[in-house]
Each structure stands twice: as structure tokens, then as C-alpha cells.
Amino acid sequence: MSMTATPPSVQATPAPAHSAFEDVNRFVRRASAMLEVADDVVAAIVACEREVVVSLPLRRDDGRIDVLTGYRVQHSQARGPRKGGIRFHQTVDLDDVRALASLMTWKTALIDVPFGGAKGGVAVDPRQLSDREHEELIRRWTRTMVHVLGPHRDIPAPDMGTTARTMGWLMDEFHRLEGFQPACVTGKPIALFGAPGREEATGRGVIQIAAAALRAHHRDAAGVRVVVQGFGNVGKFAIVSAIERGMKVIAVSDVTGAVVAPKGLTAEDVLATSVSELFGRYEQTDPARILEMECDVLIPAALGGVINDENASRIVAPFIIEAANQPIVGNADQHLHARGVTIVPDILANAGGVLGSYFEWTQNIQEFRWPIERFRDELDLRMATAFNNVHETSRRYSCNLREAAFVVSVGRVVESFLMRGQVI
Numbered sequence: 118m119s120m121t122a123t124p125p126s127v128q129a130t131p132a133p134a135h136s137a138f139e140d141v142n143r144f145v146r147r148a149s150a151m152l153e154v155a156d157d158v159v160a161a162i163v164a165c166e167r168e169v170v171v172s173l174p175l176r177r178d179d180g181r182i183d184v185l186t187g188y189r190v191q192h193s194q195a196r197g198p199r200k201g202g203i204r205f206h207q208t209v210d211l212d213d214v215r216a217l218a219s220l221m222t223w224k225t226a227l228i229d230v231p232f233g234g235a236k237g238g239v240a241v242d243p244r245q246l247s248d249r250e251h252e253e254l255i256r257r258w259t260r261t262m263v264h265v266l267g268p269h270r271d272i273p274a275p276d277m278g279t280t281a282r283t284m285g286w287l288m289d290e291f292h293r294l295e296g297f298q299p300a301c302v303t304g305k306p307i308a309l310f311g312a313p314g315r316e317e318a319t320g321r322g323v324i325q326i327a328a329a330a331l332r333a334h335h336r337d338a339a340g341v342r343v344v345v346q347g348f349g350n351v352g353k354f355a356i357v358s359a360i361e362r363g364m365k366v367i368a369v370s371d372v373t374g375a376v377v378a379p380k381g382l383t384a385e386d387v388l389a390t391s392v393s394e395l396f397g398r399y400e401q402t403d404p405a406r407i408l409e410m411e412c413d414v415l416i417p418a419a420l421g422g423v424i425n426d427e428n429a430s431r432i433v434a435p436f437i438i439e440a441a442n443q444p445i446v447g448n449a450d451q452h453l454h455a456r457g458v459t460i461v462p463d464i465l466a467n468a469g470g471v472l473g474s475y476f477e478w479t480q481n482i483q484e485f486r487w488p489i490e491r492f493r494d495e496l497d498l499r500m501a502t503a504f505n506n507v508h509e510t511s512r513r514y515s516c517n518l519r520e521a522a523f524v525v526s527v528g529r530v531v532e533s534f535l536m537r538g539q540v541i
């Protein structure tokens with residue numbers, strides 16, 4: 118080999134063609150430039166503090182052993198213990214988890230809760246797991262990660278492919294190893310120290326923010342036509358909340374298909390386990406086209422990357438509320454902003470989930486349970502405050518809502534980081 122040849126280890130790990138983590142970092146750098154943050158501080162707040170990658174041998178029901186890859190990325194503890202969900206999905210990889218962990222840092226700062234950011238996951242299709250396999254997988258993930266977890270270190274929660282049930286198993290495993298500490302995880306079942314209101318919190322927050330965005334444009338929420346992509350926890354509770362506010366949910370899709378309902382879905386429709394169960398009640402449509410439907414408010418509430426360079430020009434909704442993390446990628450963001458579309462960014466739109474987690478965590482620590490009315494009132498109030506702050510910031514800096522959201526959160530993280538004296 119000649120002296121100038123690239124070492125084999127470098128050749129073995131080519132840079133990914135597209136990095137979700139870099140997508141987040143671009144927003145962080147832009148906000149840092151607007152705030153005139155020094156370059157060395159920017160480098161420090163962009164980097165992930167700790168990354169744990171593990172192999173998880175899982176005994177399948179048929180007796181085989183599958184070796185899966187598990188992750189926990191702790192992006193920042195500048196403002197408090199790291200916080201973020203665990204995702205079970207076949208597309209999960211390290212870059213993805215880094216991006217999602219970083220988004221948690223900016224999200225928790227934006228809503229001003231005393232947490233940093235983290236994210237975990239396992240590269241596995243959750244639909245291919247039996248209940249027993251799912252339980253064994255989260256227990257093994259917990260055993261392997263326990264040294265970096267804890268109510269004042271890093272607190273997991275549900276995300277795509279995991280549920281309250283998963284968090285109950287996680288809590289039980291954590292207790293076996295470390296003793297009784299229900300604040301070690303949030304999004305738990307109500308019967309196991311969960312908080313009434315947490316399950317609906319993300320979807321409720323999405324609609325609260327949608328209504329605030331409409332109000333900022335002097336539009337009433339009642340009667341607006343909403344399209345929702347996604348029929349999981351977030352999509353379903355967003356539909357329920359939208360209906361409560363008099364909005365009309367005219368279409369919904371998931372992996373099983375899509376339906377259109379010109380008169381609007383009903384609250385009972387969300388009891389269906391998948392959109393395919395609604396085929397008998399409503400007209401079917403092409404799920405690939407649902408984002409391009411004429412409507413007032415478009416809510417992507419499924420995977421990231423669904424609005425991209427390929428379809429951005431066909432999106433006609435004047436308001437997009439990012440219930441999913443990173444649903445808009447590439448130049449689509451600039452393209453849509455240039456066309457005057459109001460985009461409420463993920464770190465604001467879906468922050469109701471982690472805000473609800475904060476309420477659950479504080480209740481667990483105080484060993485005191487709030488009634489659901491108090492949970493809802495506090496959630497609504499803090500989400501409204503976060504929206505107003507971002508909206509005012511966008512006026513002050515003459516920038517869009519995403520840039521404003523990052524200006525608020527980056528400003529807060531930088532301040533805490535510098536106050537700790539880690540950089541002088």
C-alpha cells in the first residue's frame with residue numbers, strides 16, 4: 118500500500134450520503150450565527166456527549182437467536198438529566214439516533230423543562246416481534262444500558278414502535294437492578310406510576326400549536342380542514358383533539374392505506390387499530406398522495422423525510438405542523454418557506470410529549486398524582502407560552518418559525534453550558 122492510501126478502517130465506513138444529524142446541526146449553526154455564538158462553543162453544543170451501541174441477542178419464539186443492534190445516544194446534559202424516547206424501527210441507525218437525541222436537547226430547552234437530550238433505539242421491525250420477544254428485548258436493552266440510565270442521569274420514554282407497556286417492562290427491569298425508582302422512565306401505564314394525560318399529550322400539544330399558528334394568522338381553528346399522515350399514538354390523539362376543537366379531519370393514512378372523509382372523521386374512528394379498518398366507512402385513496410391533498414392544515418405524524426425535494430412542489434397546504442420528527446428534509450424546507458407556507462417545526466409542534474413526561478417525572482419524584490384536568494391545563498399553558506415565545510422571536514429576528522425555535526433553544530443551552538464553566 119502506498120503511503121498516501123486511505124487506511125482500510127476509513128474505507129470501511131464511508132460517509133453516509135445523507136445525514137439526519139447534519140440536518141439538525143445546520144439549524145443549530147444557523148441559530149448560533151444569528152446569536153453570534155463563538156465557534157468553539159458551537160462545536161461543543163453540537164457534539165453528542167456519549168454514544169452507547171450494543172448488540173442485543175434475542176431468543177426468538179422459534180428458538181433461533183437474532184443479534185440486534187441497540188443504541189442510546191446522550192446528546193447533552195447542559196440543562197439537566199438527558200431525556201428522550203426509545204424507538205423500535207427497522208430504519209434505526211446511529212446517525213438517526215444522534216439526530217433524534219440532538220432534537221431532544223433543543224425541544225426540552227424550547228419548552229423550558231430541566232432536561233437535556235437523548236434518544237435510544239433498536240433496529241428491528243416491531244411488527245415482527247411477539248409480545249414475549251418485545252418484552253425480552255426491552256429488558257435486555259435496559260440491562261445493557263442501566264449504567265448510563267437513572268432518574269437523574271437519563272430518563273427514557275416511548276417513541277415509534279414502543280408503548281406504555283414497553284416502559285412498564287423497562288421500569289420493572291430497572292427496579293430489579295437498582296431498586297424502586299419510578300421516575301427512571303416516563304410514559305408508563307397508569308397502573309404503574311404513569312400520569313393520566315401523558316398518553317394523549319403529544320397529539321393534544323400538536324393541535325394546541327396548530328390552533329395557535331392559525332390564530333397568529335387571524336384564522337379560527339373551527340371548521341379548518343386537516344389531513345393527518347400517521348395513525349399511531351400521535352396521529353390518533355391529534356385527530357381526537359382536532360375534532361374537539363371543531364376542526365374537520367378530512368383524510369388520514371398509515372402503512373395499511375388511506376381514507377378520505379369530506380365531512381370529517383369521528384372520534385370513534387380512532388378506536389380502529391389501523392386505517393385499513395376504516396375502509397368500510399370511507400372512500401379509500403392513495404397513501405402516497407395524501408400529503409398533496411388540498412387542505413388547510415397538514416400534519417405529518419409518521420416517519421421522518423416524507424416531505425422532500427421530490428414532492429415539495431406538489432404540497433399545497435398553507436400550514437404544516439410537524440408532529441413527526443424531521444418530516445421535511447433537503448431543500449423542501451426552503452422551498453416551502455419561500456412559497457409562504459407556515460411550518461411549525463417538530464421541536465415545538467411535538468414537544469407536548471416530553472412536556473407531559475416532565476409532569477410524570479415530577480409527580481413520581483413527589484409521589485403525588487395530579488388529576489388529569491391539572492395536567493391538561495399546565496400542558497396547554499406551557500405549549501401556548503412556547504408558541505408565543507417562538508412567534509415573537511420570529512418577528513424580532515425577521516426569520517421563520519424553525520429558525521426562531523432554534524434561536525430560543527440554542528440561546529438557552531449555550532447560556533447553561535457557559536454558566537457551568539465547562540468552557541472559559
Ligand code: GLU
Nearest residue numbers: 201202274276470471474
Ligand atoms: N419520544 C417523544 C419525543 O420524541 C417523547 C420523549 C420523552 O417524553 O422523553 O419527543
